[in-house]
Amino acid sequence: MQYLDFEQPIADLEKKIKELRELSITDEDVLSPDIKRLEERVDELRKSIFTNLTRWQRVQLARHPDRPYTLDYIERITENFVEIHGDRYQSDDKAIVGGFATIDGQSVVIMGHQKGRDTQSRQFRRFGMANPEGYRKAHRLMKLAEKFDIPVITLLDTPGAYPGLEAEERGQAEAIAKNLKMMATLKVPIISVVIGEGASGGAIGIGMGNEVYMMENTWYSVISPESCSSILWKTWDYKEQAAAVLKLTAEDLKDLKVIDGIIGEPLGGAHRNPEVSAEEVKKQLLESLERLKTKSAEELVETRIEKYARMGEWEQPSAQVESK
Template sequence: MRTYLDFEKPIADLESRLEEMKRLAQSSNVDVGEAVLTLEQSIDKLRQEIFANLTRWQRVQISRHPDRPYTLDYVSLMCDQFIELHGDRTVRDDPAMVGGFAELGGQTIMIVGQQKGRNTKQRQQRNFGMANPEGYRKALRLMKLAEKFNKPVVTLIDTPGAFPGLEAEERGQGEAIARNLKEMFMLKVPVICIIIGEGASGGALGIAIGDRVYMLENTWYSVISPESCSSILWRSWDYKEQAAEALKLTARDMQEMGLVDGIIEEPLGGAHLDHAFMARKLKEVILNTLSELNNTDPQERINQRIDKFCAMGVVAEKASS
């Protein structure tokens, strides 16, 4: 059964009426073809109107939709083969961070990404996509392995943040993320980073240093979530919508500020409505970008990567006369 978000209630009501009409037609052999067509057109028009005017908070809600495709969904739909690799060779394997070698469009790549769960058991196992230090160390190990064999790296980012627990801090959460930032700048192979859901704080940034950084249309990328921002500024989560507007965290905002290189279009209503379409789009973007990056000298790629991130947040002030 499809899950509707709060602002999709008008669509849900019309689709419920449509289903009732179809059931009535089947049970009574009444021809309601014209009425069904009219109602379907009304639903399409309403969906277009709603999704053409989404607020930033509504896009945050879409990015968290429980039916949205996660990293392993994209891997299974995009890749011909995938060999998952485990462990950080220090503490343990972190199920919140997954990765391995994959065959994509005839070439071998390393895919690394956060993984959420579909049900309560899976969410607990995956820790809601919040990686511990060993998750980031595993990610770095896999990226360095890809560099060793001269294979490009693709990261898929979807996390509400790195795990903030005491034990994570005791095992060096901040150091693990900081080391990833440093090492990713210096990787000699092409690196493509794609935000497929939530992109929160250092938890996202820990695998988001790349030659190209893309965002799906209904995703967000920010130093803090709207709820946490609201709780700090107003001591309440009730102002999360205002916080989302102030944070300017959508894909369009990020592109306008020069923080990402492009936006990948989603099907109308969100990626959760058509996993196969979204996987094809991702595959197309990855292969096109790799064909461009593979023709660039490795040292030049590294220099461009460093310049790209060093230019973020730089402002020039005009001297007063």
């Protein structure tokens, strides 16, 4: 298990527990009280740390290398998954995966960004940063879902769309914009869940849903803290301050009414217990599917458009006129 910098006190205690358990002694009960005491201390420390996380610490958790990715969730919450490849224009983008599946017998089209676990797979998946082909593959999948009247589920986890020159040459912005236009009027339910990083157009390119959720330790923003710091202060050194003012956590976006709800994670993050995390995601998806399947195609489109039209609304306080 890899520990983040703010988890170091927990790592030190768990290392000590491991050392005590590995000691070769004749009477195993001799060290049991010490081990139990340290385990209780670890539980207390973990609760203390993870109930008072800063925004930057949640960004770090969203990027944890052991965190479950799209294919991990697909494996745990769906049955009969059949992956669809290619965009019918250029190639098959490995940064976005998707296909047909069932969730407790309910047919769905499910897709999302996919990162890699090691150097080779990260290069293969381009760290979850999709080229235009990825968004066009997603477009193709969603139109197939509409054709067969099947709900769409999208899982967002990307540091952004791929920024390479070749992606721009092949129409990166056009591919994302085309997806947004299509998703606004898609005649089937769309449910989006941020399972890790939700950065900029790379995330929203498959994230315009009737209902949008974020897992507890994820972030969703127009820009990453590092990029924001680089623009404002010409250095990455102020990324923590940038994360604080961007208001990019699940709680922030729930308050701002950008998302519809927060999906809980095990104490310590989704990577601590991927099975429990997947169960929480599945539970929310089934609730949303049950709710949305009662709506007509016209209602789905209308409520989706209204949802995004309301974002950014604000009221200017009326000027206080001093009576004379």
